[in-house]
Amino acid sequence: xxxxxxxxxxxxxxxxxxxxxxxxxxxxxxxxxxxxxxxxxxxxxxxxxxxxxxxxxxxxxxxxxxxxxxxxxxxxxxxxxxxxxxxxxxxxxxxxxxxxxxxxxxxxxxxxxxxxxxxxxxxxxxxxxxxxxxxxxxxxxxxxxxxxxxxxxxxxxxxxxxxxxxxxxxxxxxxxxxxxxxxxxxxxxxxxxxx
Amino acid sequence: xxxxxxxxxxxxxxxxxxxxxxxxxxxxxxxxxxxxxxxxxxxxxxxxxxxxxxxxxxxxxxxxxxxxxxxxxxxxxxxxxxxxxxxxxxxxxxxxxxxxxxxxxxxxxxxxxxxxxxxxxxxxxxxxxxxxxxxxxxxxxxxxxxxxxxxxxxxxxxxxxxxxxxxxxxxxxxxxxxxxxxxxxxxxxxxxxxx
DNA sequence: ACCTGAACACCGTTCAAGT
DNA sequence: ACCTGAACACCGTTCAAGT
Numbered sequence: 279x280x281x282x283x284x285x286x287x288x289x290x291x292x293x294x295x296x297x298x299x300x301x302x303x304x305x306x307x308x309x310x311x312x313x314x315x316x317x318x319x320x321x322x323x324x325x326x327x328x329x330x331x332x333x334x335x336x337x338x339x340x341x342x343x344x345x346x347x348x349x350x351x352x353x354x355x356x357x358x359x360x361x362x363x364x365x366x367x368x369x370x371x372x373x374x375x376x377x378x379x380x381x382x383x384x385x386x387x388x389x390x391x392x393x394x395x396x397x398x399x400x401x402x403x404x405x406x407x408x409x410x411x412x413x414x415x416x417x418x419x420x421x422x423x424x425x426x427x428x429x430x431x432x433x434x435x436x437x438x439x440x441x442x443x444x445x446x447x448x449x450x451x452x453x454x455x456x457x458x459x460x461x462x463x464x465x466x467x468x469x470x471x472x473x
Numbered sequence: 474x475x476x477x478x479x480x481x482x483x484x485x486x487x488x489x490x491x492x493x494x495x496x497x498x499x500x501x502x503x504x505x506x507x508x509x510x511x512x513x514x515x516x517x518x519x520x521x522x523x524x525x526x527x528x529x530x531x532x533x534x535x536x537x538x539x540x541x542x543x544x545x546x547x548x549x550x551x552x553x554x555x556x557x558x559x560x561x562x563x564x565x566x567x568x569x570x571x572x573x574x575x576x577x578x579x580x581x582x583x584x585x586x587x588x589x590x591x592x593x594x595x596x597x598x599x600x601x602x603x604x605x606x607x608x609x610x611x612x613x614x615x616x617x618x619x620x621x622x623x624x625x626x627x628x629x630x631x632x633x634x635x636x637x638x639x640x641x642x643x644x645x646x647x648x649x650x651x652x653x654x655x656x657x658x659x660x661x662x663x664x665x666x667x668x
Numbered sequence: 669a670c671c672t673g674a675a676c677a678c679c680g681t682t683c684a685a686g687t
Numbered sequence: 688a689c690c691t692g693a694a695c696a697c698c699g700t701t702c703a704a705g706t
Binding site: 303304305315316319324325 | 678679680681682
């Protein structure tokens with residue numbers, strides 16, 4: 279059953295958020311469902327596939343934001359806020375998204391949302407894929423850093439950082455960057471190989 | 474001895490690059506040095522500390538770029554190229570840098586280089602820490618993505634991406650973003666708490 | 669001072685077996 | 688069809704012991 283697979287992934291994500299990624303084992307996840315470790319193999323394949331499944335399930339939480347309308351700036355803000363919310367709801371599991379590339383439909387949805395936004399911003403077509411990668415690095419990276427503390431080592435002195443304000447300022451700068459590229463002759467096609 | 478610790482870390486990094494991060498175990502690293510697993514504990518502490526030590530050792534490879542002169546644009550390019558080179562020399566070990574925050578002296582050097590560059594670019598002092606975090610996310614994130622294939626799932630169709638050209642274009646946009654902030658009234662101080 | 673080896677409580681995964 | 692339990696080759700780490 280596909281529903282059982284979903285339950286397993288949800289419990290794995292909950293366990294990662296509660297006890298950290300290191301607490302994830304085939305045994306611990308199965309135990310959370312009252313099963314022996316071997317009982318979950320038919321549903322998730324193996325541990326690697328379990329982790330990939332968790333990533334995909336997390337990205338699925340972003341789909342509500344796919345159907346929004348409004349200006350491209352508003353939609354970019356909405357996507358970025360959705361990613362940040364995902365990271366905060368899932369502080370343990372989120373870093374899997376940065377660590378594991380994923381080519382599933384749910385994973386592509388984020389890319390497509392960003393590409394659509396860039397096209398509406400009149401970014402030259404040749405720059406869209408590159409800027410899409412740059413933006414997603416920025417959005418995913420900001421959320422990851424806020425959550426996993428890469429920046430806490432960096433943070434200056436004893437002051438705390440106002441992450442809400444920093445997030446909005448970064449978003450403004452990201453929008454400025456997109457506008458800058460849109461108002462400029464295209465960089466040239468960066469793909470190689472036969473078209 | 475501190476020299477022995479260095480040898481252990483170097484062998485651990487080499488092993489990660491050759492066989493992947495999953496191949497790193499206290500036993501496998503020790504075996505590479507002809508030792509039993511327990512023999513390396515006095516030098517590296519435990520496995521977590523071993524991984525942190527690897528991160529710090531990797532970041533140490535960036536120090537040659539700290540003493541460069543030239544325009545801030547040239548120096549930003551040099552830092553970014555150095556990070557990218559590090560990722561390409563160490564495709565297996567590099568992702569530890571993204572995954573593990575580090576507060577050691579070698580880790581701070583990169584932050585300080587970027588902050589110095591931003592100040593020379595006349596970025597308002599209140600924006601320096603934020604932009605420093607944004608830039609390092611961009612630089613580290615780009616290198617990580619190129620190396621670990623997060624983007625290969627994203628890449629459009631059957632075409633290959635010219636990463637060299639994309640890297641330079643991203644660098645241009647990053648410089649444009651810095652100039653944009655430098656030519657603007659400051660966003661206001663984003664740190665909270667008593668000064 | 670530096671290293672080894674046995675031991676313990678874990679892993680992921682295979683396989684044969686149970687209902 | 689779905690699940691269990693024993694087993695195997697691994698882990699990280701502790702501890703007592705060797706030189």
